[in-house]
Amino acid sequence: MITPSAYAWTEEETLGQHLISRGVSRRDFMKFCGEMAVVLGVSGATAPRIAKALETVKRPSVIWLQLQECTGCVESVLRTANPTIGDLVLDVVSLDYQHTLMAAAGTAAEKAKQSAMAANKGSYILVVTGSIPTKEGGIYTVIGGRTAQDLIKEAADGCAAILAVGACAHFGSVQSARPNPTGAVGVRDIIKNKPIVNIAGCPPIGDVVTATVVHYLTFGRLPAVDGEGRPLFAYGKRIHDQCTRRAHFDAGQFVESFDDDSARKGYCLYSVGCKGPETFSPCPIFQWNTRTSWPIGAGHPCIGCTEPHFWDTMTPFYGRLPNVGGFAVEQRADTIGAALAIGAVAGIATHAAATVFTQIRRRKATQQVPESATETENPNG
């Protein structure tokens, strides 16, 4: 069965041939693979291997479910930084069902999904944006007469793996913030028997989604992840340890008020509430929108949106983090954990809940690690 695609890439073609037929030069393709190697944090020498994998792979089908969400994550993926080739990669994964862009509506759309799922049973990638509301039997998000919970279970059943894209699919995001009126939860709370990668962020940088797919196609498996299920190639380091303003932190040069002299010199935003010291995110390295800038680069403190339950643990957003400075660069989310937990909310598990980083295929084992230190005294009272 041929998987449908937005561009005609016939089954007889390898990706390499397809690229040539679409006018993409070998040079451009290798350049893209080199950029992807950088994004993935692997050696540049790996670029030929990525190229080989992309050239020879057959396209997996992608079913994209949009549940209880704001569509921001879809928009973010539309902004991927390598437009031509980036689009191609998204296209390469054969987008068979995607509400925001697909021509068909209603029954015709549903048929497209059903036939793609049947034709690619066991092999398609399921992308999920949005959370799943669980209260009142799921009536808070119903599509085509069926609940979000019903839809995700059906789609997960035949998939090879799930990319939970964005904070909603990760943990429920804003609608799950206190008091979580609709009982919104993330994908991992509903689906227990499939590998899930959490592309964290509100929204995540679109390139991270692309890179995760490339990783899957290139290396034949999902990327290694931390205890939150986030790919290490993107979320392996703290913002604070990669920040372009870090030297000012070390030098004790802080913005004390927005638009003060220090702000106009680009000093550290720690004093006005920056959550970079406890946020694991690719923002300072990948940057946003064709590497134009990033939140701290544009003068606003990080709000910690790649961290679980940041709407409760990282607020007030302009409140100063306590006790920053005692951690070395090499420490990861899994090891510093709740020591930095802040905010006024009890009972919210921070990333200390998971203490072992592992590849997603070993995720089940990870989930068996007893949760500890999930509640931390709030240093601010």
Add this chain to the structure above:
Amino acid sequence: MAKTRVVVDPITRIEGHLRIEAQSENGKISKAWASSTQFRGIETILTGRDPRDAWAFTQRICGVCTVVHAIASCRAVEDALDIKIPANANTIRNLVHGMQFIQDHVIHFYHLHALDWVDVVSALSADPAAAAKIGQSISPWPNNGESELRAVQTRLKKFVGGGQLGIFTNGYWGHPAYKLPPEVNLLAVSHYLEALDWQRDVIRLHTVFGGKNPHPNFLVGGMASAINIDSTATINAERIADLMGMVTRARAFVEQVYWPDLVAIAGFYKEWGAIGGGVPNFLACGEFPEGDVRDLDTLYFPRGIILDKDLTKVHEYDPMKVREFIHSSWYEYGKGDSVGLHPYEGETTPKYTGPKPPWTYLQDETKYTWMKAPRYEGRAMQVGPLSRMLVGYASGHKDIKELVGEALGKLQVGPEVLFSTLGRTAARGIETVLLARKMEQWLGELNGRIKNGDVATFTKAKWEPSSWPAKAEGYGYLDAPRGALGHWVQIENGKIARYQCVVPSTWNCSPRDAEGQPGPYEASLEDNHPLVDPERPIEILRTIHSYDPCMACGVHVLDAEGREVVEVKVQ
């Protein structure tokens, strides 16, 4: 002929989850129902939080119109705390919101709406030379040449020839409602692809000022992006140069691609100027304050109301005259379902009475949606680009009058066609052109102030909660790409006591009220509306998409026990 029941769910190429049900007879729609099937409850979540954080929460109501709730929230809090933001911050917000309009409307036209009018498959049989001739006759755009269009067609041929349609699978290709010649279809497909690249570029304006898009950062009291032309880490000469390029490219695409395409395509669909008019009343709260946000005289797009399609009179908009009804909504009121409540005394007690999912039809239910039905002096109102352009046109707004006149002249039609599906789509293009031109002026004003040494972007005076009164309340209006929006906040002892948003989609997607008056989507589908083939409901998509639905905004208030926790004072 018997009535046919029609269900279109999901309505795709929109934001969020919308279900349309209809009954059709003899090729026409006799009755329609619009149902919003997602509920999130964000306003309740805000209670007890720092009002300076509210913009970030409300911003997440929608990631498509990703700045509108953030700015409305900042304005509401600033109104409550009596904060006057610096002129630079106001200009930056106008630039950010302006680019939101431009990018959002272009994406809507090409990627969400165009496939209702453009038959992708038909473009295969186009003559690229003839298409180039048409393209060059309507625009100086450099990519309308024969070789460019031939390359697009070759790509398309290969794609269709492979039988692999991806996101184009099961489209309604070949439907008799498609009227464009193959050459115009080819031009449109070419620009569909170009617009994908273009939007990625111009939206970077948000990234310069807000650090990212979607969901750029904002700040109560101004903007966080400091200006220092001699620093590497702030808004500096390099950033300004980048912005100038974006603004120029935004305008070029809008004037040379979007606008000529829109006029050309509209010329083939003039009959849609008499279809889908629906509700005859139009509300605009006004937008783009060029001075203080409270000074309504400085609004670029004026505030006002048009009633019964009467363009000879612009009525004043009084927010105190808004009432919300729940006759058809999954809520209950203490005084019963027949009363309408002002948001000030509003109740949002959800009471789901629909069928247990999975369901087949909602049209037999009295209550069928999570949307309430807002009414103004008892009337349903349309909001959005058409409302803004009508209010501007009727107010004698120079720029709006000129461009509306130009469009009507090119199409050789009178202003009465504005009250239609085509009118809504055309009005969106008109305001995009106006804003694409305006952006250069705003950026010039920012540069002029920087040149004169005014680099302030933030007002510190009321930042600390210790400087706030024990109680305060404020209103933030904003006319978003999809229409009139209001945020109301009440602050007590430094925390949010009450918060409510009244959003464009609630007006447009409202269901029937106790009087049986349908909301704008429904009324449009019931107004001289064709539906040739209920199995392929392309006409329904045309009219619904002409509103550019944004359903995630249709959230309302819910506390932990499911009771109303919000009261709103409208000023």
